Amino acid sequence: MLYQSDWKVFNRTGIGHLISISGLHITMVAGLFAGLVYWLWRRSFFTRAQLPLLLPAQKAAAVAGALMAFIYVALAGFGVPAQRTLYMLMVIAAAMWLGRLTSVSHVLCLALGIVIVLDPWAVLWPGFWLSFGAVAIILFAGVGRVQYVQQHGLKRRWSEVWREAWRAASHTQYVVTVGLVPLTLLLFGQISLISPVANAIAIPLVSFVVTPLALAGSLAPAPIAGWLLQLAHACIASLATCLEYLSKLSYSVWTTPIPAAWMFVLAMLGTLWLLAPRGWPSRWLGALCWLPLLCNLPSHPQEGDMTITAFDVGQGMALLVETSGHRLLYDTGPFYSPESDGGNRVILPYLDARGIGKLDAVVISHNDNDHSGGALSVFQHVKVGWVTSSLAPESAIVAAAPNHRRCEAGQAWDWDGIHFEMLQPAAPSYDSQKWKPNARSCMLKITQDRHSILLPGDIEAIQEQELLYSSADKLPATVLLAPHHGSGTSSTAPFLQAVHPQLALFQVGYRNRFHHPKLEVFERYADFGIKRLRTDESGAITLQFGTDLEFSEYRSEHARYWYHR
Structure with a gap:
């Protein structure tokens, strides 16, 4: 398995x-x-x-x-x-x-x-393009070579035939490796730099040793079948050990943001020029068409601006906050199964597609599965500067988190002209046993010149009332992430009046079992004239904080006919 x-x-x-x-x-x-x-x-x-x-x-x-x-x-x-x-x-x-x-x-x-x-x-499916693309590029680059071998191979000695076969195999590996670079970067945003070495070891072993042994073991009688299958397993185990060593090398994989369409087309034209059949003039010039692709760097907001992406992680919460020089992840999405979570299924693929390999900070609001479920995956695959959360010290997430600190009201910092301030929870709440994890949600307010956003986690009506007494002057915000996904125990009318947002985000899963957002709560936002966006309808939502507040919905910008309207 x-x-x-x-x-x-x-x-x-x-x-x-x-x-x-x-x-x-x-x-x-x-x-x-x-x-x-x-x-x-x-x-x-x-x-x-x-x-x-x-x-x-x-x-x-x-x-x-x-x-x-x-x-x-x-x-x-x-x-x-x-x-x-x-x-x-x-x-x-x-x-x-x-x-x-x-x-x-x-x-x-x-x-x-x-x-x-x-x-x-x-x-x-990526496999469709990679499969047919690999064969097509081999045929394109091999024009004239096969005919030459067929015409002259029989007239040579066996040593020369084997030498020609080795050269042909090496040329094919070179063609596939180089020819699929633009397509691989377009589909995955990364390429394996050690792929030629790994394939040179794995292809002969798997094709000419492991596969025949496995097939023979499936047909042979006992005990011969057992011996053959054990030998095939030993070969695969040795290969896995070698591959694991190669994969851990710091230079094994090179990542870059997903290229723009013009970068891909230019690189593909350069690839065809580079791999053109013999006789094509100055084939090395094709490599110059790769320069925009190789120099592609992750994008950042302009100085003083801010971008926030609310991920479509299902019934959970995860937002990426970007300034001109820093990035912060607020919550990490839900846990789906032992093999998948919001981190490795949504957040990490997005970061890889953008070429983002480091997060300056991660805020995990509280210990509920739908907020912290993807944390371990994120910590394992992305460099993180520091982590703040309300989790218990014995939590596995706290143990794995780099430079962990406890979130408390009053903590504040500034990045690139953007002000970050923690409004919740109060320090004494950690000494009380009566509060659920929701009550200790790390509530973060981010302020950019004219606009601000309030990220309250899963606070409920009691915490909203406490904030009205203790920090009412800090609550007004342009955008509000609906507390507790719009549950019936949050988003009270006085709280919405105090925040007075123009826009509200609801991070909810399609037909989730909690029925979030509750209809009466969702309508309450409308009664206050607040524009509402839901990730179960819009997909990922991106907010641009600049002179004006702008937003975009993934499913509108990448419309598909199966999206019901």
């Missing part, structure tokens, strides 16, 4: 394609079976049936290879890369059966067309 940490190693070393399902494996299995059928058919399965007179051995082998490929892909789950290989093999088998063999590029285009017709949604 593969865990999240295993896939992290595979992705950082660039060998995920081998672990899931590889087109090379499908082709190898189909080829071996087709070769076996071809050999047996020519000998009529050692009978006197004279089968080649009824059907040529080549056609029988083509059908057998295509059938075996279909069975193998069906067992593998029909992933897009596996589909691509299957349909290419079927097109080749059909062409051989009909006596209409064509060029490889035609086969690739037919396979692509079949995938899109049978599964139009496949275009939304």
